[in-house]
Amino acid sequence: xxxxxxxxxxxxxxxxxxxxxxxxxxxxxxxxxxxxxxxxxxxxxxxxxxxxxxxxxxxxxxxxxxxxxxxxxxxxxxxxxxxxxxxxxxxxxxxxxxxxxxxxxxxxxxxxxxxxxxxxxxxxxxxxxxxxxxxxxxxxxxxxxxxxxxxxxxxxxxxxxxxxxxxxxxxxxxxxxxxxxxxxxxxxxxxxxxxxxxxxxxxxxxxxxxxxxxxxxxxxxxxxxxxxxxxxxxxxxxxxxxxxxxxxxxxxxxxxxxxxxxxxxxxxxxxxxxxxxxxxxxxxxxxxxxxxxxxxxxxxxxxxxxxxxxxxxxxxxxxxxxxxxxxxxxxxxxxxxxxxxxxxxxxxxxxxxxxx
Numbered sequence: 001x002x003x004x005x006x007x008x009x010x011x012x013x014x015x016x017x018x019x020x021x022x023x024x025x026x027x028x029x030x031x032x033x034x035x036x037x038x039x040x041x042x043x044x045x046x047x048x049x050x051x052x053x054x055x056x057x058x059x060x061x062x063x064x065x066x067x068x069x070x071x072x073x074x075x076x077x078x079x080x081x082x083x084x085x086x087x088x089x090x091x092x093x094x095x096x097x098x099x100x101x102x103x104x105x106x107x108x109x110x111x112x113x114x115x116x117x118x119x120x121x122x123x124x125x126x127x128x129x130x131x132x133x134x135x136x137x138x139x140x141x142x143x144x145x146x147x148x149x150x151x152x153x154x155x156x157x158x159x160x161x162x163x164x165x166x167x168x169x170x171x172x173x174x175x176x177x178x179x180x181x182x183x184x185x186x187x188x189x190x191x192x193x194x195x196x197x198x199x200x201x202x203x204x205x206x207x208x209x210x211x212x213x214x215x216x217x218x219x220x221x222x223x224x225x226x227x228x229x230x231x232x233x234x235x236x237x238x239x240x241x242x243x244x245x246x247x248x249x250x251x252x253x254x255x256x257x258x259x260x261x262x263x264x265x266x267x268x269x270x271x272x273x274x275x276x277x278x279x280x281x282x283x284x285x286x287x288x289x290x291x292x293x294x295x296x297x298x299x300x301x302x303x304x305x306x307x308x309x310x311x312x313x314x315x316x317x318x319x320x321x322x323x324x325x326x327x328x329x330x331x332x333x334x335x336x337x338x339x340x341x342x343x344x345x346x347x348x349x350x351x352x353x354x355x356x
Contacts, residue, residue: 013041013099017117019049020104021070024263024282027057028175028289029153029309030104035170036161037102038063047096049113056263057282060176068093070109090116103139104157106130111138123160154309173289173309177264177271185268188257194226195351196270196287198278199244200237200258203332206280208297208339210240214247215344216277220351221253228273230266230283231258275354276313277347279339284308293354295347299338300324314350318342 016037020030027050037046045065048058052071058064068089074082094117103114103124111130114122115138124135126142136142141163148156158169199213217227229244231237241258245251261269267286270276276287277295287294288308296308299318307315318324322341 013044015096015098015100016041016044016046017049017093017096017098017101017119018046018104019101019110019114021049021051021107021110022054022105024054024057025285025306026153027054028282028285029173030157031058031061031174031289032154032169032171033102033104033157033161034061034063035172035174036158036166036168039168039170040164040166044099047098049093049110057175060178060181060264061174062176093117102160104160108135111135114138123163125160150304152307152309153305156305171309173285175267175286175289177267181262181264181268182272184265185261185272188260189228189255189269189272192226193274194228194255194272195220195275195277195355196228196230196273196283196292198230198276198281198283200231200240201279201281202232202234202237204236204240205330205332205334205336205338206299206301207240207337208279208342209337210243210247212340212342212344212347214244216347216351217244217254218248219344219348221248223352224253225274225355226253226255228255228269229258230261230269233259275351277351280306288312295350295354297339297342297347300327300330302327313354316342316346316350 018033020027034046046063047066047068048064049068052069055067055069058067074085090113098117098119100121101114101117101119103110106127111124114124122139124139124142125145127145143160143162154171154173158171161169199207201207220227229241231241238259241256245254245256248254266283270287270292271290273292276292278284279297280301284296285308288311291312294308294311294313296315298315318339318341324338
């Protein structure tokens with residue numbers, strides 16, 4: 001791939017915008033791009049454009065100057081209101097006079113915003129589904145995605161930097177939280193050592209059964225460990241956590257913070273844990289980023305894309321125990337628990353190895 005001629009860009013580069021419109025975990029996995037840009041252009045202000053609901057994932061990141069967001073609730077107030085809000089946002093971005101925009105997203109909205117900024121350098125991916133003239137015109141250079149099927153999401157994101165020919169790339173994922181988050185967690189968790197267990201995902205086909213989680217936790221409680229259970233705020237996730245606790249011999253040594261923590265508070269909790277046990281979800285990626293010893297349970301997800309990056313621990317894949325459906329063919333509304341092929345003894349053994 002040809003490198004860009006950066007001679008026409010003001011030096012030092014002063015303003016960079018990174019765009020990504022996806023879910024919480026996707027936003028965390030953009031942090032290596034941000035680290036790489038900051039290392040290459042230490043005096044630059046790096047801004048991020050994302051969906052409002054994912055702001056928390058990057059809100060405490062020290063390398064980010066400003067976060068801009070599209071709030072998907074705007075559309076609930078009517079098309080006119082939505083257009084007005086998005087136009088104001090685009091106008092604000094154009095006034096920043098970015099030197100570079102890196103569009104990591106595949107939506108038309110991201111491409112149009114990229115073009116509208118007026119940045120001299122506008123990098124995007126040459127997605128097979130975006131082969132039209134308009135997509136090309138929105139970017140000054142497109143980067144091939146031909147090898148993305150064999151790359152982790154972190155590596156896919158970093159590949160957008162290839163035309164810049166940076167001296168080095170930083171591939172570390174990082175999750176940050178505030179001192180206030182740390183203090184909140186200390187107040188809730190107490191002074192004892194603890195294990196964090198996140199048994200839920202917004203998609204229940206990614207979950208292990210309540211019975212198997214309860215059996216694993218009972219083994220750890222019998223070992224004298226303290227266990228803190230967490231989940232998202234959804235009622236079904238909280239009910240799943242309660243179902244696990246109800247299957248234990250007692251509640252002694254167990255604390256449920258299900259639905260009670262922000263994502264940055266959850267990060268602080270995980271950072272202080274002896275061990276994290278969880279399924280394919282945002283907290284799993286947070287644990288890996290924080291280098292907390294982790295037992296990650298996987299089912300029919302694309303491991304190449306979504307395995308916990310830089311994980312310190314063990315990945316247990318249900319496909320090693322039973323056939324799994326192709327991830328692209330899974331009905332996300334199914335009640336099937338594909339992870340149930342994983343034996344309790346294997347998870348408990350992995351946890352004890354990491355705690356030893």
